[in-house]
Amino acid sequence: MIPQLVTVRYRRSDGRWLRLFVPVLPVLLVLSPLLLLAVLAGLVACRMFRVSPMGALRGVGRLLWALPGARFEIDDGQLAVLVSVR
Amino acid sequence: MNEQRRQILEMLAEGKITADEAERLIDAVERDQPVPPPGAALSPKTRPRYLRVVMDDNSDGGAGRINIRVPLQLLRAGVRLASLVPPQVLIRVNAELDKTGVPIDLTQLKPQHLDDLVEHLDELTVDLDQPDTKMRVYCE
Incomplete structure (x- = not known):
C-alpha cells in the first residue's frame, strides 16, 4: 500500500503548532504532469549511468510501498517537527 | 534445548x-523433529517491524527529544535500491573512501549481505546513557 496521508506538525518558537495533513494520492494526481517529466528524466539518467530502468522503478516502488508507518519527531525545546507517514 | x-x-x-x-x-x-514451514518465524514471538531511535537530551537546560521510527521494510527497500549503483560509481566511491582513511571495498558488499544485515537488526539493542542524555536504538 502506498502512503495515503503524510502528517507534518511544526511547533513555532511562540509555542503554536502548525499542522499539515497531506493526502498523497490527490497531490500525486495534481502533480502528475511534473511526475511524468521526473520519470522521463529518471529514465534518461538510467540510460546514462547504465542502470536497469525496470530495476530502478521497482526499487522506487518498493521504497514507496514501505514508507507507511515511518515517523520522525525532533524536539529541541523551542522548535519541534514531526513527520508521520500513514 | x-x-x-x-x-x-x-x-x-x-x-x-x-x-x-x-x-x-x-x-x-x-x-x-518436524521441519518448520517456510516463512515461519524463527522465534515464537512476533517479528519486529520498526527500527526505533529514541534520544532524550536534557543538557544545556533545555529538553530535547528525537524519536524516529523507520519500518524495517523501508531499510530493505533502500538496500535493494542501493544495489543498483553502477560498478564504476562504486570504484570512485572506494577511491574517495580510501583517501579519507576508510579502506572499505563497496564492490565486495553484495545485496544478500546487506539483506542479512537488515534481517538481523531485530536482535539489535543499543543503549547509551549519560547523566543528561539517554539514547536507545532498538527494534519493535
Missing part, C-alpha cells in the same frame, strides 16, 4: 553412554 536432547546430555554426563552414542541419538532426535 528440548527435553530429549537434555536427557541424552545427562546420560552422557553420567557416563551411561559414550560420546558417539550421544551424537547418534542427538542426530536421530533432530531427524524426528
Whole structure:
C-alpha cells in the first residue's frame, strides 16, 4: 500500500503548532504532469549511468510501498517537527 | 534445548553412554523433529517491524527529544535500491573512501549481505546513557 496521508506538525518558537495533513494520492494526481517529466528524466539518467530502468522503478516502488508507518519527531525545546507517514 | 536432547546430555554426563552414542541419538532426535514451514518465524514471538531511535537530551537546560521510527521494510527497500549503483560509481566511491582513511571495498558488499544485515537488526539493542542524555536504538 502506498502512503495515503503524510502528517507534518511544526511547533513555532511562540509555542503554536502548525499542522499539515497531506493526502498523497490527490497531490500525486495534481502533480502528475511534473511526475511524468521526473520519470522521463529518471529514465534518461538510467540510460546514462547504465542502470536497469525496470530495476530502478521497482526499487522506487518498493521504497514507496514501505514508507507507511515511518515517523520522525525532533524536539529541541523551542522548535519541534514531526513527520508521520500513514 | 528440548527435553530429549537434555536427557541424552545427562546420560552422557553420567557416563551411561559414550560420546558417539550421544551424537547418534542427538542426530536421530533432530531427524524426528518436524521441519518448520517456510516463512515461519524463527522465534515464537512476533517479528519486529520498526527500527526505533529514541534520544532524550536534557543538557544545556533545555529538553530535547528525537524519536524516529523507520519500518524495517523501508531499510530493505533502500538496500535493494542501493544495489543498483553502477560498478564504476562504486570504484570512485572506494577511491574517495580510501583517501579519507576508510579502506572499505563497496564492490565486495553484495545485496544478500546487506539483506542479512537488515534481517538481523531485530536482535539489535543499543543503549547509551549519560547523566543528561539517554539514547536507545532498538527494534519493535
